[in-house]
Amino acid sequence: MAEAKTKKERIHLKPKMHNKTVRPTRADRIFQICVDVFMVLMLIIILIPLWSTVTLSFRPNTYIGTYLQGMFLAPWDWSFDAYKALLGNNGFLMAFTNSCKILVGGVVCALLLTIPLAYVMSVKSMPGRKALTTIVLIPYIFDVGMIPAYLLVQNIGLMDHLAAVFLPGAISTYNVIIMRQFFDGIPAELKESARIDGCSEVQILLRIVMPLSKAIVMTIGLYYGVSFWNNFFNAMLYIQNSNLNPLPILLRNILMAAGMNEYVEVSAFGNAPIEAIKAASVFMSAIPMVIAYPFIQKYFTKGTLAGAVKG
Amino acid sequence: MKKKDSPELMVPKPNLRREILRHKDVYLLLLIPFVFYIVFKYVPIFNAQIAFKNFRARDGVLGSAWIGLQNFTDFFNSFYFWELLRNTLMYSFGKIIISLPVSIILSIAIYECTHYALRKTVQTLAYLPHFLSWVIMYGVLFALLSPSSGILNDIIKLFGGTPIDFLSSVHAFPWVVLLSDAWKEMGWSAIIFIAALMSIDVSLFEAAMVEGANSWQRVRYITLPAIKPVIVTVLLLKIGTILDAGFNQMYMLYSPQVYSIADIIDTWVYRQGLLNFQFGLATAVGLFKGIIGMILVLVSNKLVSRFNEGSSLF
The missing domain is CATH 1.10.3720.10 (MetI-like)
Incomplete structure (x- = not known):
């Protein structure tokens, strides 16, 4: 347990604070939520263009849906014809x-x-x-x-x-x-x-x-x-x-x-x-x-x- | 800044010839890179004299006739001078205004994020686009923006709008340029801020916490002031290269329909010089850009070294 704990501390960019007497306030929790939401948003923004290109390349010739729907095409329907x-x-x-x-x-x-x-x-x-x-x-x-x-x-x-x-x-x-x-x-x-x-x-x-x-x-x-x-x-x-x-x-x-x-x-x-x-x-x-x-x-x-x- | 304790400097009056002989293998090591450097970096500077000449290919660089500042006055008096300057500055400043805050916020979010997997994924993926060329980026943007096959236009159609051809509309084009650049480079530009954040003394945060500051206030009063020198340095260095608005990006994305809003100094130099064979005129414009750029780099570097007390790029 102790080992796992030190490992977790090491991998964070921001070092964990030692003072645990001060409990996080409402504003702190909102801040943490905002950070997480922002990170997820960033992830989506980064991924969409890459994902749309990748799925487009796997599109079969017979496909008739829109390109937006093409992003959610199941992998077993992918075609490798283009490659x-x-x-x-x-x-x-x-x-x-x-x-x-x-x-x-x-x-x-x-x-x-x-x-x-x-x-x-x-x-x-x-x-x-x-x-x-x-x-x-x-x-x-x-x-x-x-x-x-x-x-x-x-x-x-x-x-x-x-x-x-x-x-x-x-x-x-x-x-x-x-x-x-x-x-x-x-x-x-x-x-x-x-x-x-x-x-x-x-x-x-x-x-x-x-x-x-x-x-x-x-x-x-x-x-x-x-x-x-x-x-x-x-x-x-x-x-x-x-x-x-x-x-x-x-x-x-x-x-x-x-x-x-x-x-x-x-x-x-x-x-x-x-x-x-x-x-x-x-x-x-x-x-x-x-x-x-x-x-x-x-x-x-x-x-x-x-x-x-x-x- | 010479260190007094360095052993070489302790020797009183080093004999120059003996010093040179002692370093002969160093000079030997330098020989090939040096010759290469002179050929590939200094011969172009020598060739730049055609800016003051009426260059004709069969006369060569030396044989063409001198015409003084004709090429420069032709450029300054032409109507596209102001358009090129306006576009170049618009894109450069636009990129700074958009990507600097984005990369700062991203770096702070990465620093504050407590979910390891999320942080690591965002960090890794955000750096990736920096390594893709603008040709590849064009392909990616095509899958996103194309009026016939782009997913963005699919969304617009879904809400009943008419599809927009983002890359040939003069209103949408600048935004495509600015936002695609921000998307490509935000992760990479965040690296320097993350490095600055990691050097903040964590006890400052603890002290602020005990004093009752919440997370927002800690970002406002500790994090931002701590990385302010880095922000100012990055800003100054970017201002030093303000005339480079991104040739590769512009060349891949623009088309004749949007030349009026997309043409920057570099793309114009390329078209005039290498497509219309006006070598003298194009070189004059390139030289003009080079001289302004040099002044800006020197000034901004001076400011950086004054701001950071002695450390500068060179």
């Missing part, structure tokens, strides 16, 4: 593969660039550290917009390469700042003792700093992963070859198509209703985020808190 059609469609599979390539390539590149830059910025004894910080911060504060960046990608010949989707965003200054703040917080004594033992800076980074930085690397990796998976804009600008289209572009094409005929690539989608195809492709695009989300949630909360409190 079968999507997974049997070459265009969709190709876009999914492209998105996966962008995700993996992007996260690897981004971490390999961000970690050394953030680490070097945190080496206090390095001559030129101040200048480096200024050089890193100027483009962050002064944003010249999309056209000059477009010209750059065009001039270095990245057009119609998947790398064009992730390379322009492979170093996010904001992520560098968060990571540097974390590295700054690692005790200097640890690094100093390794240095005395003859470690080079690269070895210190690999052997001392990296093992201590799992949470922040996961967090920043997640930020990058989300930004690359969701990146729609770069793909729209830099990818013209439709075989290289990532998922967000295909998804937009599917969503914008009013009927099946308008979109040639969905013509092989079989007999699922077009609304269901649209909703199913929305769900399929979101699914990697939804699956990865609970695993990384604990990391990002920790990571953002570190960044936020210091910020």
Whole structure:
């Protein structure tokens, strides 16, 4: 019993108060009810749009009720035609593969660039550290917009390469700042003792700093992963070859198509209703985020808190 | 702010060359990210010179002819300048006015909620939409708002109303933008407030309780004052990026019918530059936005550091 009690106390955000002599008044009880009602209301507000999309994707072709009634369609009446059609469609599979390539390539590149830059910025004894910080911060504060960046990608010949989707965003200054703040917080004594033992800076980074930085690397990796998976804009600008289209572009094409005929690539989608195809492709695009989300949630909360409190 | 006890600073007059040699592997580590940074962040700044040029693709950035401030005056004198500025500010301020109170109330409700399962579910689900792209959001909104298949219009029809095409009505569109943004980001923006709430000393609540303050009064006189610095900081940082009204969202949701109320600086730059090939004009507008944005960020950061006594973003 006692154990259960302490567990319950620990999991609440607001610590339990110790003083039990004051009994809750009417106003306190009303307050608690208002909080609960508000939370339930929030739950409904958050769930309705998500639920309506999910149920729409399971709608059978023969369904005749309104869309509102469709939200309460029993799971045993669900049809998986839309998903079968999507997974049997070459265009969709190709876009999914492209998105996966962008995700993996992007996260690897981004971490390999961000970690050394953030680490070097945190080496206090390095001559030129101040200048480096200024050089890193100027483009962050002064944003010249999309056209000059477009010209750059065009001039270095990245057009119609998947790398064009992730390379322009492979170093996010904001992520560098968060990571540097974390590295700054690692005790200097640890690094100093390794240095005395003859470690080079690269070895210190690999052997001392990296093992201590799992949470922040996961967090920043997640930020990058989300930004690359969701990146729609770069793909729209830099990818013209439709075989290289990532998922967000295909998804937009599917969503914008009013009927099946308008979109040639969905013509092989079989007999699922077009609304269901649209909703199913929305769900399929979101699914990697939804699956990865609970695993990384604990990391990002920790990571953002570190960044936020210091910020 | 230099620490006197740091071992590096104890060495009298460090020899610069020796220091550089001692750090040669650090510079080696920096080499690739640094070159990358210069290419992808500084070359665009260099390219921004076409704002002062009559850019033609075959002449390139350097070869095009200088025309001074022509592009800027063209933009300031055009009728859409005020419309773009008005729309951009309307959406930015609207998003602050709606989402800031929502995320503060949500964070307090999450903090005060005593039902573990309810709290955990709301917390987890509220963060989720932040990770969905606006393309996905458009699909979700479509299932909700579409005049033919949206559940909201089903409800309107149920009560005998006529269906509204929310995304192409100039009256409904701004609300769709503001509310969908609030829905997507409220959980994520609440995180910072939850962090602030968790650092409140609980004995303050106990003392107030003994003094006879009820829950409402404790929120009013303890919780809100305790997170006020964070609220002010968030507000100031948001004002620093006031000219970013959300390109991705707007690009996905708008259509020619609602351009008059939906066009913001970024969407206009995109259309003029990359669809109409007016690179010089579009870059000038982007540069104008960049300079104003820079001033705002610097000022707001200064204010944040003054307000929070020394801690600032940079």
